[in-house]
Amino acid sequence: xxKLDSKFGDFGGMYxxxxxxxxxxxxxxxxxxxxxxxEFQKEFMGLLHDxxxxxxxxxxxxxxxxxxxxxxxxxxxxxxxxxxxxxxxVLGQALxxxxxxxxxxxxxxxxxxxGTATALACALLGLKARIYMGAKDVExxxxxxxxxxxxxxxxxxxxxxxxxxxDAVNEAMRDWSATYEDTHYLLGTAAGPHPFPTIxxxxxxxxxxxxKRQIMEKEGRLPDAIxxxxxxxxxxxxxxxxxxxxxxxxxIGVEPGGKGIHTGxxxxxxxxxxxxxxxxxxSYIMQDEVGQIEESYSVSAGLDYPAVxxxxxxxxxxxxxxxxxxxxxxALNAFQLLAQKEGIIPALESSxxxxxxxxxxxxxxxxxxxxxxxxxxxxxxxxxxxDIIGDRVVADTNEQAGE
Amino acid sequence: xxxxxxxxxxxxxxxxxxFVPFVTLGDPDVETSTDIxxxxxxxxxxALELGIPFSDPIADGPTLQKASIRALSHHVTPDDxxxxxxxxxxxxxxxxxxxxxxSNLVMHRGIDAFYQAAKxxxxxxxxxADVPARxxxxxxxxxxxxxxxxxxxxxxxxxxxTLQLISKHSEGYTYLxxxxxxxxxxxxxxxxxxxxxSRLTELDVAPPVIGFGxxxxxxxxxxxxAGAAGAISGSxxxxxxxxxxxxxxxxxxxxxxxxxxxxxxxxTTASKE
Numbered sequence: 001x002x003k004l005d006s007k008f009g010d011f012g013g014m015y016x017x018x019x020x021x022x023x024x025x026x027x028x029x030x031x032x033x034x035x036x037x038x039e040f041q042k043e044f045m046g047l048l049h050d051x052x053x054x055x056x057x058x059x060x061x062x063x064x065x066x067x068x069x070x071x072x073x074x075x076x077x078x079x080x081x082x083x084x085x086x087x088x089x090v091l092g093q094a095l096x097x098x099x100x101x102x103x104x105x106x107x108x109x110x111x112x113x114x115g116t117a118t119a120l121a122c123a124l125l126g127l128k129a130r131i132y133m134g135a136k137d138v139e140x141x142x143x144x145x146x147x148x149x150x151x152x153x154x155x156x157x158x159x160x161x162x163x164x165x166x167d168a169v170n171e172a173m174r175d176w177s178a179t180y181e182d183t184h185y186l187l188g189t190a191a192g193p194h195p196f197p198t199i200x201x202x203x204x205x206x207x208x209x210x211x212k213r214q215i216m217e218k219e220g221r222l223p224d225a226i227x228x229x230x231x232x233x234x235x236x237x238x239x240x241x242x243x244x245x246x247x248x249x250x251x252i253g254v255e256p257g258g259k260g261i262h263t264g265x266x267x268x269x270x271x272x273x274x275x276x277x278x279x280x281x282x283s284y285i286m287q288d289e290v291g292q293i294e295e296s297y298s299v300s301a302g303l304d305y306p307a308v309x310x311x312x313x314x315x316x317x318x319x320x321x322x323x324x325x326x327x328x329x330x331a332l333n334a335f336q337l338l339a340q341k342e343g344i345i346p347a348l349e350s351s352x353x354x355x356x357x358x359x360x361x362x363x364x365x366x367x368x369x370x371x372x373x374x375x376x377x378x379x380x381x382x383x384x385x386x387d388i389i390g391d392r393v394v395a396d397t398n399e400q401a402g403e
Numbered sequence: 404x405x406x407x408x409x410x411x412x413x414x415x416x417x418x419x420x421x422f423v424p425f426v427t428l429g430d431p432d433v434e435t436s437t438d439i440x441x442x443x444x445x446x447x448x449x450a451l452e453l454g455i456p457f458s459d460p461i462a463d464g465p466t467l468q469k470a471s472i473r474a475l476s477h478h479v480t481p482d483d484x485x486x487x488x489x490x491x492x493x494x495x496x497x498x499x500x501x502x503x504x505x506s507n508l509v510m511h512r513g514i515d516a517f518y519q520a521a522k523x524x525x526x527x528x529x530x531x532a533d534v535p536a537r538x539x540x541x542x543x544x545x546x547x548x549x550x551x552x553x554x555x556x557x558x559x560x561x562x563x564x565t566l567q568l569i570s571k572h573s574e575g576y577t578y579l580x581x582x583x584x585x586x587x588x589x590x591x592x593x594x595x596x597x598x599x600x601s602r603l604t605e606l607d608v609a610p611p612v613i614g615f616g617x618x619x620x621x622x623x624x625x626x627x628x629a630g631a632a633g634a635i636s637g638s639x640x641x642x643x644x645x646x647x648x649x650x651x652x653x654x655x656x657x658x659x660x661x662x663x664x665x666x667x668x669x670x671t672t673a674s675k676e
Binding site: 015025161173279287290 | 457458459460461462463464465468472475480481482505506507508510511512532533534535536537538555556557558560561562564565580583584585590
């Protein structure tokens with residue numbers, strides 16, 4: 001039986017072939033041992049501090065918010081080595097891989113962010129990485145494919161299914177069912193079968209812990225709301241975890257509304273309200289009228305996943321956290337605004353959280369402190385954003401120059 | 404009526420093992436699929452293992468993934484799959500029919516409603532590829548209520564705890580994995596699996612039938628000689644469908660020959676003497 005709780009209320013579990021159960025049990029045991037081993041913690045914390053650059057800053061925005069009632073802070077995961085929060089948990093799981101005596105790592109990646117993070121952790125710790133990436137994504141994301149190869153990872157294009165992230169996950173799970181004896185599956189988000197949602201949360205938990213310490217130093221009180229984007233939900237759960245018991249702090253997850261929920265072209269699994277099992281966990285998922293999994297869509301590759309981590313499903317079901325959807329256009333506006341007003345180019349993922357925080361800031365009638373988890377930086381998104389709003393940005397800039 | 408029990412008793416009397424082909428329902432389309440399944444039974448299949456096409460089959464290799472994609476490209480639904488089973492049940496009242504599918508199709512309809520529909524179509528057993536023994540509680544409940552046998556998988560790496568769970572719950576037959584990995588004829592089952600077979604026999608589980616990597620008559624023979632009660636062959640069967648998509652008559656002819664040859668290999672050494 002499981003040593004840790006494998007469920008979050010009704011959600012979660014281990015819906016995988018029997019063959020993978022011993023590998024997941026081994027991982028659970030290694031994780032429990034590591035959490036109780038001061039040497040492991042020392043090595044993990046050392047890497048986070050000396051290699052990745054933790055703690056990250058908590059920045060009060062200067063110009064972004066015009067409502068005098070509101071202070072908007074950004075938790076600067078964009079400053080972390082690798083350019084996003086992802087570095088935290090890949091270092092943790094890579095250390096677990098070594099602890100289990102495994103030499104190989106497999107991972108899935110959509111646009112290449114988790115693949116790149118996995119590749120850097122494996123390069124650092126002397127592990128060999130195999131990264132599954134949808135064939136369409138391999139074509140669209142040539143720079144990230146090169147980044148991964150530069151750091152020594154093998155990139156395997158996945159042709160089956162729709163050739164995108166969910167098919168890359170399928171293929172990674174298939175690989176793992178034949179190779180678990182010497183290979184760790186380094187899952188990239190707080191979803192998938194137990195114990196992944198718990199491990200990924202705990203390896204991102206310092207995001208919220210640091211935030212709490214930093215905001216207490218600056219403001220002497222907890223924030224009124226914490227806002228984070230949710231695809232699978234790893235940055236959000238890392239940010240939320242330390243605040244779940246602080247019931248006066250609102251927790252708000254922002255899902256990708258894509259072209260609008262009503263169009264069907266989105267990735268807002270919780271907002272659709274439809275429950276089911278995908279990739280080993282029972283949660284909210286995007287599915288058709290008989291239960292076939294649907295393709296998700298978002299302008300932001302990191303949020304483009306047709307399910308959500310089971311703890312978010314539980315936080316939604318219990319009402320502890322609130323989940324909203326922000327569409328592509330709103331996220332692109334926030335992306336441009338943060339660059340213009342604060343000199344920070346955010347990831348498109350994080351721009352979703354920021355867009356919702358800006359809406360909240362507009363409406364706030366009482367003194368409020370909001371914290372947005374700025375989960376990543378936007379360098380990776382530049383060419384994509386240029387293709388969509390490049391002309392508008394140039395026009396805006398010329399207009400300002402003429403003033 | 405316990406069709407599995409009746410089948411195993413009859414086969415034991417003849418000193419034969421069971422040959423159980425697997426195909427995906429609705430592959431390549433509903434009409435052809437019905438003819439395929441019927442052809443398998445008429446040419447010697449002792450029981451059937453039938454899949455409902457699913458968009459994300461994580462336990463399947465390329466051959467069965469493509470089978471799902473072919474069926475889904477014709478919008479084959481679980482109801483279409485049940486309709487095929489109903490026809491086969493009418494034609495072959497005593498052949499055990501097992502369903503092998505993924506959990507989300509069950510969850511979407513609701514566990515109880517799904518088992519009820521399966522029973523009404525004539526299904527004898529259900530195996531859910533992504534429901535391991537420790538998550539199987541609610542599925543067993545529905546299976547018991549609707550008189551369906553819930554099948555569990557015994558993998559080569561199973562812990563004693565999992566084997567105990569299987570021995571406590573397994574009914575109909577036990578699906579013994581011939582090897583690790585996903586379905587496919589590319590990698591052969593590792594014979595003999597006799598050590599696991601004898602442990603399962605000690606635990607008095609439902610008759611073990613070996614699947615994964617069984618594509619040739621000699622592998623069927625090796626499975627039976629290792630003490631298995633039968634052998635399941637999926638990808639090799641589906642390969643024949645894939646290779647003859649433009650010639651249905653030839654497809655059925657080759658499937659008939661394949662089934663007969665695999666069935667012939669289930670005779671134990673003793674039965675030939």
